[in-house]
Amino acid sequence: MNTHWTANDVPDQQGRVAVVTGANTGLGFETAKVLAGRGATVVLAVRDVDKGAQAAARMAGDVTVQRLDLTSLDSVRSAADQLHRTHPRIDLLINNAGVMYTPKQTTQDGFERQFGTNHLGHFALTGLLLDLLLPVPGSRVVTVSSTGHRIRAAVHFEDLQWERSYSRTGAYGQSKLANLMFTYELQRRLAAHGTTTLAAAAHPGVSNTELVRNSPTLLRAPLERLAPLLTQPAAMGALPTLRAATDPAVLGGQYYGPSGLGEVRGHPRLVTSSPASYDLAVQRRLWDVSEGLTGVTFPV
Template sequence: MAGWTADHIPDQHGRIAVVTGANSGLGLVTATELARHGSRVVLAVRDTAAGARAARRIGGDTEVRALDLASLASVRAFAGGLLADHQVVDLLVNNAGTVLLGPRRVSADGHELHLATNLLGHFALTGLLLGALAAAPAPRVVSLSSLTHRTAHLDFDDLMGERGYRGAAAYGRSKLATTVFGVELDRRLRAAGSPVVSTLAHPGLTRTNLTPRAWQHRGRLGRTIAWFGLLATQSVARGALPQLRAAADPDVQGGQFFGPAGLFETRGRVTEARLSREAADPTVGKRLWSAAETLTGVRYL
């Protein structure tokens, strides 16, 4: 569809959508548009005070729940609380992410922080909510990729990046892993005959708050680089369109991947995006799935 915009989102009344990282950036835009079209939106956020401010800004039918994707205990607590109140979940947008270009950091579970937040937390969350998703009439899971996945490589002997750690490379690996997850999830859902659809999206180069945060540790020079880079990016409202289409376009099929059409997929109208060879490799998908099951203790499909 040429020129797809948020106005193409069909009526969402009666649907429940969970959006991780919904208090700012791409997640805030996604939650706002889903609520604007009638969905009840669960803002799954680490900072509930920020989530409450976002909910007031969004208006509509929203609720705020605490979720720290870097803590598997938090993921389980969130899923348990959500399922106690909602037996059916129509949409899960795995939007939240972190990018840290400083020293290597680990999660509460001892996992490298990019991988923990961007992949493992979402892997566990999706698995824990899969039954509620499967009970919905047209359920969907959206995984948020990045252009950086195309230059990354997964070293299964060093998934935690303990050898020669570099923050930018770790971020790229985590987004490749997230992309592999979304593709492999589609394969497994199809094989199981599940009604749940797995789609993917990336925002191109977008002016979110992750970029300046990533460079804070480099002082004035880092901040200058970050804000200069922001000048070359598109707005958050434009950057959110690929994931909104992946989430809400009724014609989308499982495994489809959306991103911007222009300038090497960095900006512009929404179109189908290109997966790296590694992201599309079923062997890589199986290996990552097995590793994620072991690391999270969550097994499904």
Template sequence: MTVWTADRIPDQHGRTAVVTGANSGLGLVTATELAHRGAHVVLAVRNLAAGREAARRIGGDVEVRELDLASLSSVRAFAAKLAADHPAIDLLINNAGLVLLGPRRTTADGFELQLGTNMLGHFALTGLLLDALSAAPAARVVSLSSITHKNAHLDFGDLMYERDYRAAPAYGRSKLATTIFGFELDRRLRAAGSTVVSTLAHPGLTRTNLTPRAWEHRPRLGRIIAWAGLLATQPVGQGALPQLRAATDPTARGGQFFGPARMGETRGRVTEARASRDATDPVIGERLWAAAETLTGVSYL
């Protein structure tokens, strides 16, 4: 069996790739690999200083642009300027994610922060960039899922988790919503006869900077969690491979979902992953899509 590694990424010269959350973790690895294979990579980041440092480390043909997925006004401004400067976009990798522990917080638009950042911000961004994606010959949108989506269920009567809020289940719901979005986007692109392809990926259990940041309010416990994580997780370079394959493998199909192969999809070589029943249910997909359009004010497909 051939193991898929970053060495199998095809030449990316002449292609424009947008990676959200590209200044650290999975996004930094993804942006680095694409840039080193010739792509023009847009680092879409909330923190411009961190983005500029990432660009310095990556080298190659990269640019840094400010994007706060927790603000629809920021998403709209970013998309408008990007599409004006890059009329054709080949890759949109919706990588950025937020993990919270502690009390419930909201976005600038009043959404529960994890759902608003992880899914609704990317839903709006994808819709606003769809014309530019459609202008490229074989564009892809990659949605970053998580194995936590498998134990989650959406409550359409309380999408913003205002009742009995718990941060960890809220994260799982946000990643389920992201996964539903990726599959529903694929169905709608196919129905529209679009040349744009929607794929999905998840990193298994990977050492990123998200978990330490989630424990900022309890640093001592956070250090214990971090040390335990070193034993239970795989390196970030390995964790980024599923989304790199989803973005660049010439044989990848619309709606294909990649993740690690071993130990309950937590680590190991890249293979086709299994999504939950809710994630692939077209009825749930249509319902979430309608809710996302209403919440964000962005309609497409």
């Protein structure tokens, strides 16, 4: 396996359609820019369409903007409907958007904001778009997780929305663990369905992006000062996602992250997630609960 995989290793993407959530900045922007530069038709699925248009203007290639607010299931359904009207097929769905360490808030549907945005919004979007991916040879769903899925992370079914007590770190960890469990359960369902569509996951290590803006004040200033020493640029952080999305050697259910010490920085390679993430019973329960909360059922 290529141990120094870079954006130059992304194969030609001519004729492929890629939908990237949260693509107006950071990791999503870098991911979309590379895909568009390789010839893909790229849809920037973003909450702020003005910022999306500004991002699209900075990319070469066929790039359009689709409004998508993952904190609203109505918005997710509207975006999926619009994508059905404008694109008869999707080759790549990259669930990249996310929030981190937010104060206690809820989405428009009453879900804890990190869980609702990072997991439930993407769960619903994937289910509503999967029919556009299933007939496409080699199509992929790539969901971006985090090393945070290991930190105080569990799926708290007894208080899934953190109504009894709230921990920014715990809620973020739960949402990122859910991203992985969703990927693994989706892959099993896809394999049983007999499609060539696969599901994979990636994490960016510790990348210098705007995600840190919601960190507690006492942490934010030191993190910003130390960022150049402890993090890697967003363009490097996007490489695990790009590899999971485009490397012909990727298999369903695989997880990619940086190769360096602690998976903080480095070129993308195959990595493993926490033991908790591989719990089949919890994966299936989370899937059933997610279908109930979103009202979205999958065609697999």
